[in-house]
């Protein structure tokens with residue numbers, strides 16, 4: 001293992017802190033001085049894109065969670081129908097795929113057995129295959145028509161951090177480019193959105209200052225038996241990644257729910273001091289999520305809000321607030337996940353766990 005921790009106690013903390021650079025490398029090298037995206041590796045032209053009727057995003061774990069964000073971005077920007085499948089389920093689900101389907105495979109390592117098996121099936125059906133991966137020349141990359149390489153650098157910690165946020169960058173760029181090719185957005189809007197994208201590395205850097213607050217929160221939740229993330233839309237998808245992070249390294253049973261689903265069952269699990277972390281970044285969903293937070297607070301939950309909004313009387317809803325910088329709502333997930341990474345990291349540390357190598361897990365899962 002040639003990688004070093006560069007003075008950090010763990011690879012995971014190093015990799016969290018490397019995110020501004022990883023995002024900058026993945027993003028800024030692909031934007032020219034006139035605010036055009038340069039996606040050289042993706043050779044889909046306007047004619048080919050018109051043929052694409054459906055998109056399937058297929059991946060596992062954190063890469064799957066990134067795919068959930070990708071679905072939202074592509075559907076809303078490019079007006080294309082997108083389905084996200086867990087790679088290990090893909091072959092057993094009813095598929096509606098053919099030569100008019102674009103399959104986007106997402107895999108940090110590019111060697112995950114389930115993702116490779118899905119790729120094999122998609123190829124036999126004649127689908128166009130685009131992969132998003134962090135490893136040049138990996139198996140998934142070698143068998144794809146187009147490859148978007150995330151330039152995150154080696155990720156050593158089992159818990160994925162910078163690979164996830166650079167996957168989001170990939171989806172943001174692909175979504176914006178597809179929208180342009182399909183003429184779903186004007187050239188002026190295209191350039192404006194690219195301008196917003198360019199701000200992300202700096203905003204991610206500013207977000208790292210939430211670390212201290214997350215250490216305090218980790219201290220409060222470290223003895224909890226279970227915890228929940230809630231949110232709506234994109235915030236629900238960020239919650240899914242936050243929950244995976246927390247459970248895999250702190251071993252606290254953590255689930256993520258669409259906030260509106262609480263009343264259909266999950267709220268029965270809320271007891272005094274159960275940690276509920278709400279992600280609130282979407283203007284149009286703000287009021288609805290806030291009222292869900294009130295519901296759990298009234299039942300004794302310890303409520304934490306991760307938000308980029310300035311919420312009035314926030315103390316009536318939240319025991320703790322993690323304020324992150326405000327960006328274009330569509331791109332807020334890349335910031336909102338950072339506190340979730342820190343909370344997971346510090347909770348694991350406080351419990352004395354092996355953060356970089358959690359029990360029962362491998363970095364790359366090469367068996368089906």
Ligand code: AGP
Nearest residue numbers: 061062063107108109112159160
């Ligand atoms: C997340 O922290 C895990 N390391 C895991 O879920 C991982 O994302 C999954 O195994 C997929 O790996 P891949 O991106 O290399 O295909």
